Amino acid sequence: MYNILVVDDDKEIVNAIEIYLSQEGYNIIKAYDGEDALEKLKENEIHLIILDIMMPNKDGIETLQEIRKDKTIPVIMLSAKSEDYDKISGLNTGADDYVTKPFNPLELIARVKSNIRRYVDFSRTTVKDEIKTEKLLKTGSLEMNDETKKVMVDGKEIKLTATEYNILKFLLKNKGKVYSIEQIYENVWNEESYGAENIIAVHIRHIREKIEINPKDPKYLKVIWGIGYKVEDIP
Numbered sequence: 001m002y003n004i005l006v007v008d009d010d011k012e013i014v015n016a017i018e019i020y021l022s023q024e025g026y027n028i029i030k031a032y033d034g035e036d037a038l039e040k041l042k043e044n045e046i047h048l049i050i051l052d053i054m055m056p057n058k059d060g061i062e063t064l065q066e067i068r069k070d071k072t073i074p075v076i077m078l079s080a081k082s083e084d085y086d087k088i089s090g091l092n093t094g095a096d097d098y099v100t101k102p103f104n105p106l107e108l109i110a111r112v113k114s115n116i117r118r119y120v121d122f123s124r125t126t127v128k129d130e131i132k133t134e135k136l137l138k139t140g141s142l143e144m145n146d147e148t149k150k151v152m153v154d155g156k157e158i159k160l161t162a163t164e165y166n167i168l169k170f171l172l173k174n175k176g177k178v179y180s181i182e183q184i185y186e187n188v189w190n191e192e193s194y195g196a197e198n199i200i201a202v203h204i205r206h207i208r209e210k211i212e213i214n215p216k217d218p219k220y221l222k223v224i225w226g227i228g229y230k231v232e233d234i235p
Contacts, residue, residue, distance in 0.1 A: 001025065002027065002048065002120075003044055003046050003047050004026050004029070004046070004049070004050065004112065005030075005031060005037060005040055005041060005048070005049045006018065006021075006029070006030055006049075007030075007032070007033075007050065007052060007060070008032070008050075008055070009033055009055045009056055011032065017050060020105045020108060020109060021108075021112060024112075029044055033056055034055055034059060034062055037051070038066055046073055047073065047074075047119060047120070048073065048074050048076070049067070049073055049074070050075075050108075051076070051077055052079075053089075054080070060078075061089055064077075064090065064093045064095060065093055065094075067094075068093065068094035072119075072159075072162060073119070074097070074115040074116065074162060076095070076096065076099055076108075076112065077090035077098040077099070078099055078103070079099075079100060088202070091203070096161065096163040097111055097115055097163075097199060098199070111189075118166050119162040122149055122165050123149075135147045137172040138172075139172065139232060140220065140234030140235075141153055141155075144172055146169065151168065151211070153211050161206075163188070163203055164203055164207050164210070167184060167204070168207055168221075168231070170184065170188055175231045175232065175233040176233035178227050179228045180227065180228040181201070181229075183228065184200055184228070184229065185199070204221065204223075220232055220234070
């Protein structure tokens, strides 16, 4: 059973989320502010966090900053419909996804399932004496080992979140091909894309900052203006 930490100062929202997700077989751990959330995170094995942005004591952005110091657990931010700036701030801080309040329970469940699946796949590594060729993805000095989930650039290991890893994996498996934001989202999230521009753009920027020597003049992950993104096919 997967443990989901739900953090919101509105107890009715927390209880509603618990009802929706418990019916899907998830175990819900509740917290009502950022400090409470960080304590619960220390005490429990958490597989996903649903985190409200506007909270007392320590808001969602500050809490996420603390979480991202040493954890790659997927985080879905909750934000009010008018808080576009906060959505971007959450993604910039390291959130994997966001859901707008008031939310559709089916949308929330789909986002939870998608993020947990990617995280579990990312965390599940297999060490073998021989690495299968199809598990090695490479372009230039950028290498991804999908057995150990390691990404190397010029021999240096790069730490990615599960979402960043899966976006890069998709583009690297299809190097040289250009994919739109919608295509990337639908292939990585396995659901239809609705307003995914901010989510993909921020994740792409984070990946570039980690794998490129000069993110403003990228060697590997290129934007094709008006069309989408691709990973260059470099011998």
